[in-house]
Amino acid sequence: MTTQLEALITQISKIPDSEFAEYRGGWPDQIGTALVDAVFSIRAKYDAKNEALGVLGRTRTLIKAHPEVADDLQALVDLGAGEIESFMTSAVSSGRRKSACVVEAAQNLLDLTPQVRTASDITEGVEDLDARVRDVRRAYRRVHGLGGVTAEYFTMLLGIPGVKPDRMILEFVNRSLRTAGLKRVDTARARALVEEAFEAIGRGDSLTHFDHAIWRTKGELVPTD
Structure with missing residues (x-):
C-alpha cells in the first residue's frame, strides 16, 4: 500500500x-518589513498586477515611505497602527485590525529578554537558535488574531527555513x-x-x-x- x-x-x-x-528570499535583514508582510498576508491576496491591491505591493510602498521601520521594531511601534493602516488597509484578523496586531506583536518582541529589535537580534550571539526562534514565535502568537501558521511564516521571511x-x-x-x-x-x-x-x-x-x-x-x- x-x-x-x-x-x-x-x-x-x-x-x-x-x-x-x-x-524571492523574504526579508532576512528587515524584521519590521517581515512582520508587516506576515500579519497582512492572513487570508489576503499577496501578489497583484496592481501593487495597490496586494500585500507585497502595499508593504513595499510602506517601507519606501518609512524606511526607518524596515529593520527596527521600536520605529514600527512608534509609527503606530493608524499610519500602518493608511498604507496596508483596515483589514482584520479574528475581529482585530491587523495594523494593531502588528504593533502589539512588535512590542511583544521588544519585551523579550534579550530584546528583539532588529533581524540580527534573533541570530547573532545566540547560543540556542532553536530556543530563540521558539520564543519569537511564541511572542508573535500571544497576539489575539495571530497564530502558528503565520508565526512560522514570519521567521521564514527572516531566513529561518520552515513550512x-x-x-x-x-x-x-x-x-x-x-x-x-x-x-x-x-x-x-x-x-x-x-x-x-x-x-x-x-x-x-x-x-x-x-x-x-x-x-x-x-x-x-x-x-x-
Whole structure:
C-alpha cells in the first residue's frame, strides 16, 4: 500500500524544477518589513498586477515611505497602527485590525529578554537558535488574531527555513493523499509530511524554497501528461 509520504512525493515530483527557484528570499535583514508582510498576508491576496491591491505591493510602498521601520521594531511601534493602516488597509484578523496586531506583536518582541529589535537580534550571539526562534514565535502568537501558521511564516521571511502550512499547502497534501486512496490529514501532519518529503528528495535550495514551490501550485495538483 502506498504510504502518505510516497503519495506526496509522487505529486511533488510533477512540479517543474523552475518552481523550486521562484522563492524571492523574504526579508532576512528587515524584521519590521517581515512582520508587516506576515500579519497582512492572513487570508489576503499577496501578489497583484496592481501593487495597490496586494500585500507585497502595499508593504513595499510602506517601507519606501518609512524606511526607518524596515529593520527596527521600536520605529514600527512608534509609527503606530493608524499610519500602518493608511498604507496596508483596515483589514482584520479574528475581529482585530491587523495594523494593531502588528504593533502589539512588535512590542511583544521588544519585551523579550534579550530584546528583539532588529533581524540580527534573533541570530547573532545566540547560543540556542532553536530556543530563540521558539520564543519569537511564541511572542508573535500571544497576539489575539495571530497564530502558528503565520508565526512560522514570519521567521521564514527572516531566513529561518520552515513550512507555512496554510490552506494551499494543506490542500495540495490532501489532494496528493486522495489520489492514492488515503485519508485527509490535519495541518500538523501536513507540515511534517512536507518536511519529510524535503528530506527525502531535497529539491530546491532550502526547505523554504521547497515549501514555496508547493504553495505556488495554489493547492492544485500538476496535471499528468
